[in-house]
Amino acid sequence: MKAFARLLERLVFTPPRNAKLRLLEDYFATTPDPDRGWALAALAGGLELPAVTPSRVRGLVEERVDPVLFRLSYDFVGDLAETVALIWPAPEDVGDDGPPLGEVVASLRGSGPVAAGQAVAALCDRLGASERVALIKLVAGGGGMRVGVSARLARTALARWSGRPLERIEELWFGVEPPYQPLFAWLEGGPEPDLDLSLAFRPMLLSNPVEGRLKSLDPAAYAAEWKWDGIRVQAAALGGRRRLYTRTGDDIGRSFPDVIETMAWEGAVDGELLVVREGEVAPFAELQKRLGRKQVSPRMTAANPAHLRLYDILHDGRRDVRALPLDQRRAILEDWHARFAPSRTDLSPRIAFERFDELHALRDSARAAGQEGLMLKRRDSPYTGGRPMGPWFKWKRDPLSADCVLVYAQRGHGKRSSFYSDYTFAAWREGPEGEELVPVGKAYSGYTDDELVVLDRWIRNNTAERFGPVRSVRPALVLEIAFDAVQRSGRHKSGIAMRFPRIKRIRWDKPAAEADRLATLEALVEAPARVP
Numbered sequence: 001m002k003a004f005a006r007l008l009e010r011l012v013f014t015p016p017r018n019a020k021l022r023l024l025e026d027y028f029a030t031t032p033d034p035d036r037g038w039a040l041a042a043l044a045g046g047l048e049l050p051a052v053t054p055s056r057v058r059g060l061v062e063e064r065v066d067p068v069l070f071r072l073s074y075d076f077v078g079d080l081a082e083t084v085a086l087i088w089p090a091p092e093d094v095g096d097d098g099p100p101l102g103e104v105v106a107s108l109r110g111s112g113p114v115a116a117g118q119a120v121a122a123l124c125d126r127l128g129a130s131e132r133v134a135l136i137k138l139v140a141g142g143g144g145m146r147v148g149v150s151a152r153l154a155r156t157a158l159a160r161w162s163g164r165p166l167e168r169i170e171e172l173w174f175g176v177e178p179p180y181q182p183l184f185a186w187l188e189g190g191p192e193p194d195l196d197l198s199l200a201f202r203p204m205l206l207s208n209p210v211e212g213r214l215k216s217l218d219p220a221a222y223a224a225e226w227k228w229d230g231i232r233v234q235a236a237a238l239g240g241r242r243r244l245y246t247r248t249g250d251d252i253g254r255s256f257p258d259v260i261e262t263m264a265w266e267g268a269v270d271g272e273l274l275v276v277r278e279g280e281v282a283p284f285a286e287l288q289k290r291l292g293r294k295q296v297s298p299r300m301t302a303a304n305p306a307h308l309r310l311y312d313i314l315h316d317g318r319r320d321v322r323a324l325p326l327d328q329r330r331a332i333l334e335d336w337h338a339r340f341a342p343s344r345t346d347l348s349p350r351i352a353f354e355r356f357d358e359l360h361a362l363r364d365s366a367r368a369a370g371q372e373g374l375m376l377k378r379r380d381s382p383y384t385g386g387r388p389m390g391p392w393f394k395w396k397r398d399p400l401s402a403d404c405v406l407v408y409a410q411r412g413h414g415k416r417s418s419f420y421s422d423y424t425f426a427a428w429r430e431g432p433e434g435e436e437l438v439p440v441g442k443a444y445s446g447y448t449d450d451e452l453v454v455l456d457r458w459i460r461n462n463t464a465e466r467f468g469p470v471r472s473v474r475p476a477l478v479l480e481i482a483f484d485a486v487q488r489s490g491r492h493k494s495g496i497a498m499r500f501p502r503i504k505r506i507r508w509d510k511p512a513a514e515a516d517r518l519a520t521l522e523a524l525v526e527a528p529a530r531v532p
Helices: 002-012 017-030 035-043 054-062 067-077 080-087 101-108 113-124 129-140 151-162 166-173 181-187 257-261 284-288 298-303 326-340 357-364 449-461 518-522
Strands: 222-227 231-238 241-246 267-277 306-315 345-347 373-378 392-396 400-411 420-431 434-443 463-467 470-473 478-483 485-488 496-499 502-507
Touching: 002 017, 002 035, 002 129, 017 035, 017 151, 035 101, 035 151, 035 181, 054 067, 054 080, 054 113, 054 129, 067 080, 080 129, 101 113, 101 129, 113 129, 151 166, 151 181, 166 181, 222 326, 222 392, 231 306, 241 257, 257 306, 267 284, 267 326, 284 485, 306 326, 326 345, 357 373, 400 434, 400 449, 420 449, 420 478, 420 518, 434 478, 434 518, 449 463, 449 470, 449 502, 478 496, 496 518
Parallel strands: 306 345, 434 496
Antiparallel strands: 222 373, 231 241, 231 267, 267 306, 373 392, 400 420, 400 470, 400 478, 420 434, 463 470, 478 502, 485 496
């Protein structure tokens, strides 16, 4: 456990990607099984432990220390795991090594919520402060370890450490379970695991921004199509078994049973998951209502019918076709689609053009058409996993911007846990008692480290109220927000939500009264996209 906790600490305070990779390589090379496998699962989001809610963790602490002292400490520190680690009254004679990670995982797996909470308390009594931070992150992370490591980065570290091909690691990944001991045996020179990979996730080919490169490209070498505003998925079916994966390999079939039910075909295809009603692609917010749900009611399915718009084919049910050129794969996809005639699917149409100039007007009209922009795909490119430069480019529409008023600030995580770095901002509208601010979005990116220090100081000096790690501030600071779109949202008081908001600049020069109004943002709400 000590080695895992030390790894997390170093990853948090090591921003550069290559430096993170070196830390991971060293950990995998020097840590024995099964600890390194459990660590890999935790970092890659594959470790399933009983959830110990933050409120349960707070209750465990308040059984041992004064509740007022804990709440004051939590307000000061801003991070639950760090607060628990520092204030927990553990004995001082903790051993040099403590329990190994495998023992910690074994004591938690299969437990119910009550037993898991008791196990966490017992472990905290045996662990040092750093190990307690790691433990709380394991059981109460609520969406990740928050150390700047993605599943792909972890697998890239495995490839660099072992010398094995990353693409093959990613394919084998979906045939082994944590703690991945057959995989590690192969990585260290043993035989490749004998696995059924017929339904395994195949690493997706990702695109790069085209900005600055368009003039160097040959138009005749590329095909063009719309960039649809849904989520990228991979659908695989064989022998009656069916899987629907996200771009990171997460199986979301339970959230989209209407798609799974119609996959009466064989093969593996790549496309965009959308909500389509009567020939129109609904805004992304309609699809978002179904994402992450373990169960979807018939009413939800009927109200938000899912649809697959296909880009590419990876396996035609008889052979793997990824090594073939794009144009040849497109012909195979068209034949495959005509042969199986799958419902709830269609093909993403290609856009005819001879010069890139012809695409400029289309790209500029993407917002009005309800699309994210355009895709440019090299006609002779094979389908290789990852983000190689050259095969696929995305040419996204320009972002929108609005001036909004900062109303709430929240402590960040990791190296930002001492700063108020997550900002909720609002727009003006006429309320029952006159002008009022209503929140329209939240952002935690777009500013520099120096600007973060200045913003944090301003927030502390202009706090109106405190709510644990959150502060409301007097409505005086205007932030220029860049965002991709505005969509209707019943979950927000304003009735709208920004998509992909980020801070463009701090408007120290602008009075809060001159910030944008809600009506201005409501006018930007997108209409449904028409299916060609």
